Amino acid sequence: MDERPLxxxxxxxAVVGHRASAAxxxxxxxxxxxxxxETPDQLLRAARAARExxxxxxxxxxxxxxxxxxEEVGFHRTRLPAIVLIAGTVGALxxxxxxxxxxxxxxxxxxxxxxxxxxxxxxxxTFEMTILFAALSAVIGMIVLNGLPMPYHPVFGAPRxxxxxxxxxxxxxxxxxxxxxxxxxxxxxxxxxPSAVSEVDL
Amino acid sequence: MATVEQPKSNAAKATExxxxxxxxxxxxxxxxxxxxxxGIVLTRHTPRSWFxxxxxxxxxxxxxxxxxxxxxxxxTGIWGINVPVAWGFAIINFVWWIGIGHAGTxxxxxxxxxxxxxxxSINRFAEAMTLFAVACAGLFPVLHMxxxxxxxxxxxxxxxxxxxxxxxxxxxxxxxAVSTYGTVSFMFWFVxxxxxxxxxxxxxxxxxxRMFYGLLAMGWRGSAVHWHRYETAYLLLAGLATPLVVSVHxxxxxxxxxxxxxxxxTTVFPPYFVAGAIYSGFAMVLTxxxxxxxxxxxxxxxxxxxxxxxAKVMLATGLIVAYGYLMEIFMSWYGANSYEQFVTRNRxxxxxxxxxxxxxxxxxxxxxxxxxxxxxxxxxxxxxxxVVVNIGMWLERYVIVVTSLHRDYLxxxxxxxxxxxxxxxxxxxxxxxxxxxxxxxxxxxxxxxIFEVRHLISTHKKPAE
Numbered sequence: 322m323d324e325r326p327l328x329x330x331x332x333x334x335a336v337v338g339h340r341a342s343a344a345x346x347x348x349x350x351x352x353x354x355x356x357x358x359e360t361p362d363q364l365l366r367a368a369r370a371a372r373e374x375x376x377x378x379x380x381x382x383x384x385x386x387x388x389x390x391x392e393e394v395g396f397h398r399t400r401l402p403a404i405v406l407i408a409g410t411v412g413a414l415x416x417x418x419x420x421x422x423x424x425x426x427x428x429x430x431x432x433x434x435x436x437x438x439x440x441x442x443x444x445x446x447t448f449e450m451t452i453l454f455a456a457l458s459a460v461i462g463m464i465v466l467n468g469l470p471m472p473y474h475p476v477f478g479a480p481r482x483x484x485x486x487x488x489x490x491x492x493x494x495x496x497x498x499x500x501x502x503x504x505x506x507x508x509x510x511x512x513x514x515p516s517a518v519s520e521v522d523l
Numbered sequence: 524m525a526t527v528e529q530p531k532s533n534a535a536k537a538t539e540x541x542x543x544x545x546x547x548x549x550x551x552x553x554x555x556x557x558x559x560x561x562g563i564v565l566t567r568h569t570p571r572s573w574f575x576x577x578x579x580x581x582x583x584x585x586x587x588x589x590x591x592x593x594x595x596x597x598x599t600g601i602w603g604i605n606v607p608v609a610w611g612f613a614i615i616n617f618v619w620w621i622g623i624g625h626a627g628t629x630x631x632x633x634x635x636x637x638x639x640x641x642x643x644s645i646n647r648f649a650e651a652m653t654l655f656a657v658a659c660a661g662l663f664p665v666l667h668m669x670x671x672x673x674x675x676x677x678x679x680x681x682x683x684x685x686x687x688x689x690x691x692x693x694x695x696x697x698x699x700a701v702s703t704y705g706t707v708s709f710m711f712w713f714v715x716x717x718x719x720x721x722x723x724x725x726x727x728x729x730x731x732x733r734m735f736y737g738l739l740a741m742g743w744r745g746s747a748v749h750w751h752r753y754e755t756a757y758l759l760l761a762g763l764a765t766p767l768v769v770s771v772h773x774x775x776x777x778x779x780x781x782x783x784x785x786x787x788x789t790t791v792f793p794p795y796f797v798a799g800a801i802y803s804g805f806a807m808v809l810t811x812x813x814x815x816x817x818x819x820x821x822x823x824x825x826x827x828x829x830x831x832x833x834a835k836v837m838l839a840t841g842l843i844v845a846y847g848y849l850m851e852i853f854m855s856w857y858g859a860n861s862y863e864q865f866v867t868r869n870r871x872x873x874x875x876x877x878x879x880x881x882x883x884x885x886x887x888x889x890x891x892x893x894x895x896x897x898x899x900x901x902x903x904x905x906x907x908x909x910v911v912v913n914i915g916m917w918l919e920r921y922v923i924v925v926t927s928l929h930r931d932y933l934x935x936x937x938x939x940x941x942x943x944x945x946x947x948x949x950x951x952x953x954x955x956x957x958x959x960x961x962x963x964x965x966x967x968x969x970x971x972x973i974f975e976v977r978h979l980i981s982t983h984k985k986p987a988e
Binding site: 383387390391399401402405419424427442453457486488 | 552553554557679685686687688690691693695696699700703706707710713714718721722724725726737741742743744745746747748749750751752753754755756759760763764766767770774777974975977978981
């Protein structure tokens with residue numbers, strides 16, 4: 322599986338393009354429906370149920386990481402480890418390459434005929450550059466792949482969503498989802514025993 | 524706040540633990556720990572002791588600025604350094620500070636990889652300590668250069684002089700190691716803070732505060748997909764920081780070990796420097812955490828178990844350090860090099876003998892008390908031992924730097940060394956910088972990782988009602 326496209330303001334265009342075929346249903350447009358839960362287990366079960374009911378475009382929000390939840394909302398693997406591996410390799414090559422070029426090509430110093438490419442003494446800097454590049458790519462990669470910084474997102478408008486960073490657990494099924502239907506999806510979410518279900522404006 | 528009207532569902536409560544000394548005490552749920560930790564910053568009155576500690580730190584910081592201003596005017600001649608002891612306080616303090624930083628990375632990275640859940644309540648604090656300790660450490664070699672405004676010459680950049688740094692020198696390795704360490708420590712700390720910034724944003728009442736924390740949170744919304752990438756990144760960072768922290772103090776020890784000075788030129792330096800760094804770092808965490816948990820009433824979250832475990836780590840690393848001292852002495856005898864033997868004798872019986880024996884007392888003898896469970900559980904005694912170890916580790920670097928240099932191969936160049944008032948002012952001044960930064964951190968940022976404590980509660984709660 323690949324990275325999911327970022328959801329955000331950009332999706333409005335998709336909805337507009339979609340309008341030609343199903344114009345009657347998207348009036349007025351909303352972001353989706355949001356159900357609130359009290360425990361991580363409830364959220365996990367709800368996400369699984371939504372997946373089994375055929376929903377695909379959804380996301381879950383929680384105040385701490387919940388194991389396996391990303392699988393339930395349809396996200397399987399991130400490219401991050403591969404990016405970090407590549408960046409680390411580039412760092413190692415950069416670190417060693419710089420020292421080799423400086424010592425052998427740009428400014429060779431003949432000290433008693435010792436080898437110019439004295440590689441053992443180049444290892445510490447090569448190592449540090451490997452770590453530096455890999456760590457930078459891990460952090461920047463995580464932020465960029467997550468689409469951050471994103472100061473505004475429709476889910477922030479959901480009632481009580483401030484609790485998502487504290488003690489409540491939310492499941493959002495987006496209007497983008499092919500199976501999404503305001504009434505049916507709402508009834509479905511209410512069947513999952515949430516403490517509240519609300520519409521989220523775009 | 525909406526936690527009070529929690530229905531009969533008891534699932535989020537975390538009261539039952541198997542372990543005799545829990546990592547979390549009392550009745551806590553997701554909401555109550557959030558309120559408690561964020562409340563220290565957002566709602567509670569700043570305790571008077573905060574102003575006292577910050578005030579002391581700030582005064583010392585002003586003294587530091589005075590000492591540095593004078594240094595920039597006059598030069599390093601105001602310090603006690605001279606031939607033969609040209610390293611002195613600057614390098615002693617550098618190694619001392621950088622060593623203290625190592626506990627933070629150990630707690631946040633190595634204990635994470637080992638799935639030690641007790642790290643959760645102290646990792647944020649320890650990471651902040653690392654960051655500020657590295658900041659203090661970095662100042663010393665720069666000030667020691669004599670022309671600190673040319674510090675950037677240490678970096679490889681194309682310049683009109685057509686010169687490059689000497690990549691075969693451990694001092695340049697140090698530049699790379701310490702700057703990488705500072706950068707990675709900062710990122711580790713910042714990444715750990717992002718979800719908590721979001722919590723602070725959502726809890727803050729004042730719009731300006733919401734804006735402040737909101738900008739730092741970058742729009743974090745706790746999405747399951749984001750959490751997955753977040754955890755992947757965090758784990759990768761931990762994996763990268765673990766060898767990094769070992770490499771940093773190894774490279775610092777190379778500053779000594781790669782030279783040919785008797786007493787420095789030894790292969791035992793890297794491992795025992797790393798152990799000593801962790802030793803002093805844990806001592807510093809204890810020194811700071813014991814008063815702070817009392818002031819802010821955090822005994823529920825930073826429990827006796829944490830203090831006890833840190834005491835055990837201190838005891839273990841202290842024993843490794845003791846082994847290092849022993850091996851140094853053994854090798855100088857076994858190596859049959861008369862200069863090495865002289866250095867060892869001079870350390871034990873020479874003019875600096877009182878410093879050496881104080882070091883043995885502080886670093887080896889006193890910490891043996893930690894074998895006793897009663898001592899480990901006695902917070903006041905533990906605090907005193909931690910302070911003693913901090914002093915001992917400073918003395919250790921003093922002995923290493925000074926006794927090796929002051930009498931080397933040529934008796935005609937022997938000399939004595941002692942710090943001047945400016946040396947002491949600069950050293951005390953960096954303690955001021957450290958305290959100022961630390962207390963500002965406690966005042967404006969959550970000092971315990973809120974989301975990780977929530978996670979801890981969720982893994983500890985009873986398996987459904």
